Structure formats: C-alpha cells, structure tokens
Amino acid sequence: MANIKSQKKRIRTAEKARIRNKAVRSELKTAVKGVRQAVEAKDLDAAQAAANKAGRLLDKAASKGVIHKNQAAKRKSGVQKLVNTLK
Numbered sequence: 001m002a003n004i005k006s007q008k009k010r011i012r013t014a015e016k017a018r019i020r021n022k023a024v025r026s027e028l029k030t031a032v033k034g035v036r037q038a039v040e041a042k043d044l045d046a047a048q049a050a051a052n053k054a055g056r057l058l059d060k061a062a063s064k065g066v067i068h069k070n071q072a073a074k075r076k077s078g079v080q081k082l083v084n085t086l087k
Contacts, residue, residue, distance in 0.1 A: 021066045024057075024061050024064070024066045025061075025066065025067070027057060028054070028057055028058060028061055028067070028075075031050065031053055031054035031057050031058075032054050032075065032079055034050040034053075034054070035047055035050040035051050035054055035079050035082060035083065036082065038050050039082050039083065039085065039086060042086060044083070044086045044087065047082070047083045047086060048083055051079045051080055051082075051083045054075075054076070054079050055076045055079065055080075058072040058075050058076050059072060059076075
C-alpha cells in the first residue's frame with residue numbers, strides 16, 4: 001500500500017474507473033449478443049434496432065476512452081455486416 005496521500009487517492013479513483021469500465025464493456029457485449037440473437041431468429045427489424053443501439057453504445061464507450069475508437073469502428077462494422085446478411 002502506498003504511503004503518499006495523492007497515490008492513495010489515485011488508487012481509489014483507478015479502482016472506481018476499472019469497475020465502471022468493466023460495466024460498460026459488459027453492456028457492450030450484451031448489446032452485440034442481442035444483435036446476434038435477432039439475426040439467428042431472422043428478425044430484420046429487431047436486428048437493425050439492436051445494431052443501432054449497439055452502435056450508439058460503442059461510440060459512447062469509445063468517446064469515454066473505455067475502448068479504442070478503431071475497436072469501436074471494427075465492432076460496429078461487424079455488427080452491421082451481420083444484419084446485412086438478412087437483407
């Protein structure tokens with residue numbers, strides 16, 4: 001454990017950020033999973049709606065620095081390709 005006051009605070013804030021980032025990443029996985037399930041059920045409208053939601057969440061995560069912007073773009077592209085297989 002650190003002895004320096006600022007380092008103690010840094011440890012606390014880093015832990016809060018880690019927990020928050022973990023929650024966001026979990027939410028992203030759930031959103032992408034929803035798209036996959038809608039595609040498997042061959043429901044175009046639900047798949048597109050889920051893809052739109054996932055896209056928004058991915059962009060938000062990238063803007064907050066939870067994931068890299070290129071990772072967000074790659075995932076959005078993959079999700080949309082899945083939806084386009086139904087068209």
